[in-house]
Amino acid sequence: xxxxxxEIDNMDERFRAKLINSVSGYKSAHLVGTxxxxxxxxxxxxxxxxxxxxxxxxxxxxxxxxxxxxxxxENILETKVYSLNHINLEIVKQAHQTSxxxxxxxSEFAATGLEEQYLDQFTxxxxxxxxxxLAMEYKQHQTIELNNTVMLIGEIxxxxxxxxxxxxxxxxxxxxxxSVCITGLDGYALPKQLKRFPYAKP
Amino acid sequence: xxxxxxEIDNMDERFRAKLINSVSGYKSAHLVGTxxxxxxxxxxxxxxxxxxxxxxxxxxxxxxxxxxxxxxxENILETKVYSLNHINLEIVKQAHQTSxxxxxxxSEFAATGLEEQYLDQFTxxxxxxxxxxLAMEYKQHQTIELNNTVMLIGEIxxxxxxxxxxxxxxxxxxxxxxSVCITGLDGYALPKQLKRFPYAKP
Numbered sequence: 001x002x003x004x005x006x007e008i009d010n011m012d013e014r015f016r017a018k019l020i021n022s023v024s025g026y027k028s029a030h031l032v033g034t035x036x037x038x039x040x041x042x043x044x045x046x047x048x049x050x051x052x053x054x055x056x057x058x059x060x061x062x063x064x065x066x067x068x069x070x071x072x073x074e075n076i077l078e079t080k081v082y083s084l085n086h087i088n089l090e091i092v093k094q095a096h097q098t099s100x101x102x103x104x105x106x107s108e109f110a111a112t113g114l115e116e117q118y119l120d121q122f123t124x125x126x127x128x129x130x131x132x133x134l135a136m137e138y139k140q141h142q143t144i145e146l147n148n149t150v151m152l153i154g155e156i157x158x159x160x161x162x163x164x165x166x167x168x169x170x171x172x173x174x175x176x177x178x179s180v181c182i183t184g185l186d187g188y189a190l191p192k193q194l195k196r197f198p199y200a201k202p
Numbered sequence: 203x204x205x206x207x208x209e210i211d212n213m214d215e216r217f218r219a220k221l222i223n224s225v226s227g228y229k230s231a232h233l234v235g236t237x238x239x240x241x242x243x244x245x246x247x248x249x250x251x252x253x254x255x256x257x258x259x260x261x262x263x264x265x266x267x268x269x270x271x272x273x274x275x276e277n278i279l280e281t282k283v284y285s286l287n288h289i290n291l292e293i294v295k296q297a298h299q300t301s302x303x304x305x306x307x308x309s310e311f312a313a314t315g316l317e318e319q320y321l322d323q324f325t326x327x328x329x330x331x332x333x334x335x336l337a338m339e340y341k342q343h344q345t346i347e348l349n350n351t352v353m354l355i356g357e358i359x360x361x362x363x364x365x366x367x368x369x370x371x372x373x374x375x376x377x378x379x380x381s382v383c384i385t386g387l388d389g390y391a392l393p394k395q396l397k398r399f400p401y402a403k404p
Binding site: 001002003004005008011012013014015016017018019020021022023024025026027028029030047048049050051052053054055056057058059060062064084086089092093096097098099100101102103106111120132134139140144146147149151153155156157158159160161162163166169170171172173174175179180181183184185186187188189190191192193194195196197198199200201202 | 217361
């Protein structure tokens with residue numbers, strides 16, 4: 001079946017949000033850990049983290065324009081650091097629950113039962129239950145004028161991962177970490193590795 | 203185990219590329235279909251498409267700085283249109299083969315055996331074997347100065363999908379389309395739907 005641009009424009013808003021958010025394909029699934037300058041922590045599920053480059057190691061992340069209050073973005077701009085923690089099979093339910101609108105004074109760690117972890121003097125909290133964790137440093141952000149979303153770029157300052165995920169050549173086998181991916185606004189899926197292909201030649 | 207920023211900086215370049223490309227989590231898996239102004243077609247596997255917003259329906263895509271020649275980017279800038287075609291289980295091998303460096307005169311469609319399809323007067327070629335296809339219109343692009351990658355933003359002008367993928371509320375069940383996702387530079391994975399969660403409340 002087909003949807004034209006006119007049909008997309010005229011859709012019920014929630015139908016369109018679910019359609020467009022899922023039709024672009026599978027998305028990464030992270031918990032972003034932050035703290036404000038008083039040390040009050042925040043944890044938020046995101047599906048908008050994307051690879052931007054390996055050298056320097058950069059990741060992008062998109063923030064919606066009108067999802068006020070945006071504690072995560074405010075904390076990153078205040079402290080310049082954040083953690084990215086892979087959502088795995090065992091913590092999917094708690095991870096999704098972080099999307100509820102808790103007041104700023106209430107940490108999503110305490111609300112969901114996920115455990116704060118601090119590593120190597122890095123001031124943003126990690127999620128202890130995650131098997132792949134990235135310490136991120138803010139580099140820049142900009143507003144995309146087409147729709148007023150904010151794109152934030154951060155650099156990987158440290159990687160913490162279960163050693164059994166790491167293959168000899170540097171490739172991380174995410175299935176060994178039980179990492180999940182996200183579809184649409186509320187769907188979670190567990191991938192099974194199919195194959196790694198050799199470098200393609202004509 | 204841990205990698206510090208210093209260790210990442212000093213890594214063998216290929217090890218680092220594989221590590222950083224995979225440690226950010228699962229990525230979407232598309233074939234980008236384009237043609238130049240003479241109608242010569244090009245097809246390229248990409249893992250860098252990301253959701254930017256539902257209204258207007260916008261997707262971003264990242265191009266590496268030095269992967270010359272970049273026929274896909276050149277074609278999009280020349281014609282302002284492109285197609286995004288979900289890679290599914292049946293065409294994974296052919297999809298990966300499009301990453302080989304074919305000369306511009308040789309279309310990856312012919313080289314890999316994937317079939318060109320034209321729908322609704324849209325001038326960019328679709329992949330007939332794909333079950334979810336998006337007609338995209340170029341909106342803008344910019345160079346990210348931190349690493350000279352190019353971020354291109356396009357708008358969804360039409361959606362073509364198998365009707366059995368579409369749920370009543372607009373959510374697209376990608377498992378019904380056998381859509382795959384990508385890890386790292388060369389890994390493909392097939393997700394199994396776990397669950398859709400209700401809107402979370404505190």
